[in-house]
Amino acid sequence: xxxxxxxxxxxxxxxxxxxxxxxxxxxxxxxxxxxxxxxxxxxxxxxxxxxxxxxxxxxxxxxxxxxxxxxxxxxxxxxxxxxxxxxxxxxxxxxxxxxxxxxxxxxxxxxxxxxxxxxxxxxxxxxxxxxxxxxxxxxxxxxxxx
Amino acid sequence: xxxxxxxxxxxxxxxxxxxxxxxxxxxxxxxxxxxxxxxxxxxxxxxxxxxxxxxxxxxxxxxxxxxxxxxxxxxxxxxxxxxxxxxxxxxxxxxxxxxxxxxxxx
Numbered sequence: 001x002x003x004x005x006x007x008x009x010x011x012x013x014x015x016x017x018x019x020x021x022x023x024x025x026x027x028x029x030x031x032x033x034x035x036x037x038x039x040x041x042x043x044x045x046x047x048x049x050x051x052x053x054x055x056x057x058x059x060x061x062x063x064x065x066x067x068x069x070x071x072x073x074x075x076x077x078x079x080x081x082x083x084x085x086x087x088x089x090x091x092x093x094x095x096x097x098x099x100x101x102x103x104x105x106x107x108x109x110x111x112x113x114x115x116x117x118x119x120x121x122x123x124x125x126x127x128x129x130x131x132x133x134x135x136x137x138x139x140x141x142x143x144x145x146x
Numbered sequence: 147x148x149x150x151x152x153x154x155x156x157x158x159x160x161x162x163x164x165x166x167x168x169x170x171x172x173x174x175x176x177x178x179x180x181x182x183x184x185x186x187x188x189x190x191x192x193x194x195x196x197x198x199x200x201x202x203x204x205x206x207x208x209x210x211x212x213x214x215x216x217x218x219x220x221x222x223x224x225x226x227x228x229x230x231x232x233x234x235x236x237x238x239x240x241x242x243x244x245x246x247x248x249x250x251x252x
Contacts, residue, residue: 030168
């Protein structure tokens with residue numbers, strides 16, 4: 001690869017036998033790295049005719065995107081592991097001879113709230129459920145008094 | 147973006163290199179290393195190459211005519227050379243800071 005970068009098939013050797021020199025062409029490097037920059041979203045026109053700083057900016061954006069995707073994949077793997085862990089805990093009484101019930105706990109009926117909106121909705125549902133229970137308790141106690 | 151604004155006969159020309167014009171220039175036989183040993187061959191090619199991006203219709207003869215009217219040619223050729231290597235410099239510049247440091251000893 002280094003030979004291609006310096007000499008390569010598109011460079012030429014000139015001069016006599018005693019004094020041969022390789023012509024280093026900037027365009028050899030441009031040709032070599034163009035496919036890479038196109039693979040990270042740069043268009044052909046932007047690469048060859050656009051602002052000279054564009055490749056650097058595309059490269060930085062590519063690094064940000066790669067880091068973000070890696071974080072997301074890692075989070076998804078963790079979340080998956082968490083669900084498996086919870087499921088195993090829920091069914092563990094079946095395999096535990098010392099367990100009193102010998103029945104599996106009910107697996108959660110909704111996904112874990114992960115976004116802010118989902119967390120707020122879950123908290124609201126929890127508050128509504130507590131209020132409903134309190135209301136029922138008050139109704140039952142007032143009926144007993146009567 | 148680095149460029150040179152040149153005024154000749156009440157017309158303003160923008161001299162600039164992008165990767166495409168560097169490639170075209172090199173395909174025409176230009177070699178930066180030979181600019182001092184073969185100036186008569188290489189300099190007209192460099193002049194024409196600088197016009198390619200914004201003024202592709204300018205011929206080599208016209209480019210030479212325009213630039214021959216510039217005073218202080220050495221500084222101008224130096225600036226043109228800096229423009230020529232800029233597309234490669236921007237491609238090779240690294241934004242990552244490594245753990246190596248250097249200092250000049252002269």
